[in-house]
Amino acid sequence: MGKKKKVRVAFKKNRQKRTRANDYTRHFQDGTSSAPESPTGERVRAKGDLSRHRTIMTEVGDATGASASNPAGAEGAIAQRVVDLDSCLSGRVVRIHGLLSVVITDDGREYPCHVRRLLKTLAIDGRNVVAVGDRVWFRPGGAGGDEGLIEKVDSRRGTITRGYRKREHILVANVDQVLIVSAFEEPGLKLPLVDRYLIASERGGVRPVIVLNKADLVDTAEYQWVVGLYTQLGYETLLTSAADGRGIPRLRELLVEGTTAISGQSGVGKSSLLNAIQPGLNLRVREVSDWTFKGKHTTTNADLIRLDKGGFVVDTPGLRQFELWGVDPGELEGHFVEFRPYIPHCKFPDCSHTHEAACAVKDAVHWGQIHFQRYETYLKLYYQQPLEGE
């Protein structure tokens, strides 16, 4: 729970009449309410219709506001009102189709839900009112009681976030672990992309596992250095093949607990790996390995799936672009673990490790103690240059 904050919101024209009594504060009266004169926590000023607003209590730290990438909860914070959750059901958002969020309850029932308009009003970034993986409270409704209205989104921990059209886009929320999947061939390793995902996962508070797939297509001895590089940096790195089964038992082991997001470029085999982990899952995969055809994404929506052996996975669509969100160039050095021992030895305390003389990081690159490819990624991210193929 974040700190409480008062927010003033305008009534929508068609919402100016209270249609039912409510007792929102019954369970949430915690002494901080500043509206003791109203049992509902709302104060309506008698100033005539045009200026009618209500003051409501919100939790600024909720949802996106509490993400590790945005600890202050400033921009992108979702402010929420206090709601009576007694008549609500709780569940997790398994997928989002346009305005509908499909929520699954603990007993496995799925409810297509709309989002309470007020939640959208309070969210600064409308895109992220609800994200796949969110834990939500919804009021069942509809003719057969099989639809719902989302009233509250719980605080998120563990998010994968990217920048998209100058906004923060939460790809998936409440994940413990992310598999950063690449392929040796078709489409070919893109280590700078792996580095970017590593930074995003660190900022989102998610444990990364690097998965190098399609091992059947290459002589893996030639790539042992990649495994060595990332393993030494402290990241679990696996060689896998959805085709011959290599590495699948370890993946299965990793997935039995918590929630795992599967991310990576289109065509690297994310859905194929999940199908190999749980035969019968029957996720759609590309029919032929036609990785050159850029317009095609086989998986088009993030989908939260409950595995038979326990654990949840989120199969995400491959992204053509993965832009980091909210990382200042000056913060990048902290995300390159192998830079850390050298940084104190740079001549200038504010060294950016780009152009400065007597830079201990650059020296370490020169002597091979820091891999030049990692340093190259650092430079590209520092100068915000697009990565190869973007």
Ligand SMILES: Nc1nc2c(ncn2[C@@H]2O[C@H](COP(=O)(O)OP(=O)(O)OP(=O)(O)O)[C@@H](O)[C@H]2O)c(=O)[nH]1
């Ligand atoms: N040889 C080989 N082919 C693979 C392997 N894994 C996947 N493929 C093939 O690669 C193609 C793409 O696989 P998908 O599982 O659809 O890839 P994806 O990452 O889910 O792609 P998007 O859903 O578009 O993001 C398919 O033709 C798969 O058969 C592997 O380990 N070895």
Ligand SMILES: [Mg+2]
């Ligand atoms: Mg897929």
Ligand SMILES: [Zn+2]
């Ligand atoms: Zn330096």
